[in-house]
Amino acid sequence: MLDALTLDQMRTFVAIAETGSFRAGAAKLLRVQSAVSHSIANLEGQLGVLLFDRSGHRPVLTAEGQTLLTNVRDILLRVDAMRARARGMGEGVELELPLVVDTLFPTTILGKALSEMRSQYPSVAIRVAAQPLGEPINALLEKRCKISITVGEHFRDPRITLEALSSIAMVAVVSAQHPLGKREKTLDVADLADHLQIVQSDPSPLTEGRDFGVISPQTCRVSNQDMKHALILAGLGWGRLPLWQVERDLREKRLVRLATRSLGRDSQVMSEAYLAHRVDEPLGPAGRALAQALLHLCSELPS
Known part of the structure; x- marks a missing residue:
């Protein structure tokens, strides 16, 4: 019977647990309450345990329900991550975004920019190296990263395009x-x-x-x-x-x-800090999102 479990049942279970009632869970899912109650009853029958104690005014998670809620949330998280990654593959989104950042660049700005990028492309893995002087440009030349941030005017190469940040x-x-x-x-x-x-x-x-x-x-x-x-x-x-x-x-x-x-x-x-990437390797969707976030955040810094 466990093979008959559906993602819809799991999402319904989580919605009720998070909202505290069948009525609120139904409203969150934009469904009628009877459909939500039926879905949970089927789920309990397939699992062979009661998920909610319905004896009071509001449903309360049983001990078994509390334990299984953790498993269900984990399953849904993994499914959503798989869907995001598959969607990204279809859109040409990078599987991984390796970048090398000059040690002089503010880490708080970098962290905020990466968070903004991840909110749009949660499936993209990030690999960050903080390196000084010529290494951000050298890493691009050797194709060890897709994007870098370099500081100063000493490192120029016609194969690298630069855009001033701050x-x-x-x-x-x-x-x-x-x-x-x-x-x-x-x-x-x-x-x-x-x-x-x-x-x-x-x-x-x-x-x-x-x-x-x-x-x-x-x-x-x-x-x-x-x-x-x-x-x-x-x-x-x-x-x-x-x-x-x-x-x-x-x-x-x-x-x-x-x-x-x-x-x-x-x-x-x-x-001056510059955003850098290879001329012959345009940035993908995640790289462009990171670049836009960096440019926006740096534009708000006091001049």
Whole structure:
């Protein structure tokens, strides 16, 4: 008899459980109450258990009903996911959307954009890598991702199309306990060169033999932005970090801006973030939805 169970019966069961009554469940499903009652009676007969205690004013889930409700919700979730994936295949929706995002790009904006995309295409799997410098472009060139976000003007290739998203403020900072953080006079390049600079390494071959913004002969090279942030906070050295990452540290005076005019006004420079993809591989529906979400969210940021 279990083979005779229908998805309609399961959806009816969930509707009554969630609304608390046969009448409200029927209204939610746009059906007459007698049809809903008949559907649940058939379901109980096929399962061989009572799902609802009808002795009171309102139906109450039995212990068996509570247990089976979890199973039914799981089944419906899987069926809906399968339908969404099948619908996506018919529409040419990507099965997976791999993307590489510059470590300087705000993670909150990325998270919101991905959530918006997923609301439209829930069947699409997401694979995100946060990589610095040339790697977002390199990943596109090597076809390891479909879309990327890159920051700065150093990485251009005619095979890659770029669309500006927003400006990223980069701030030269140091721990408030570091000797440079305690200096009251304006610092010059020689002062900075006397201390260790924390520098982001590039995992791609695009910057081989080149350095960007390296002033000090004393460097500590790190593989990710969080490590750079942690080492600067610990007082090991100084370096540039995105303002969104250090705003709280600056506000609570764990970090201070370097008192120098050599690294931009108020030790701050602006870098442009770009949405990037290959010219010969146009974005699919999910990729376009993500791009639109990013553009919309970035347009609302203060300029």
